[in-house]
Amino acid sequence: MNLRMPSEDELPPGATRAFVEELFTYFKEGERPRLQDVANQTQVSRETVRRLLRxxxxxxxxxxxxxxxxxxKRAGINPDERRYPQWGEASPSRRQYLKNLWNKAVDEPLPDAIPEEDSALPPDW
Incomplete structure (x- = not known):
């Protein structure tokens, strides 16, 4: 079964979704490789690759x-070419664009915290 891009219900709009959409573009352009093949080539666990794409x-x-x-590499794309060639020098590379999206996603606030009464952690944790 092929991995699919998460729906908006699964991954709401925001910085995290923008990052995943961009990464998923390259996954699709590379013909949706088996995650185990990616893991073997990158020395990144199959589960980590899956979780990144989700x-x-x-x-x-x-x-x-x-x-x-x-x-x-699988897609025949140069990661250091300009993401938006029509912008000329103002365009970041594909790699830098993805890194910028990643930084925004990492800095995005987490969803609302679980209410304390529903939390499995002790109150003084």
Whole structure:
């Protein structure tokens, strides 16, 4: 079964969704490789690759960059070419654009905290 982009119900609009959409573009351009094949090439676990594409984790940039480079290689895309060539010098590279989105996603506030009465943690935790 092919991995699909999360729906807006699963991953609401915002910085995290924008990051996942961009990464998912390269995944699709690389013909949706088997996650285990990506894991073997990048030395990133299959589960981490899956969670990145679902917006369920924010790995370190080095990890994301390895996955991104693998997707680009499979798609025949130069990760350092301009993301928006029509912008000329003002356009970031594809890699820098993804990194900017990642930074925004990492800095995005988390969803509202679980109300204390529903929390499994002790009150003084």
């Amino acid at each position: 917006g369920q984790t924010f790995s370190r940039w080095e990890t994301i960059n390895r996955v991104f480079e693998d997707f680009c």
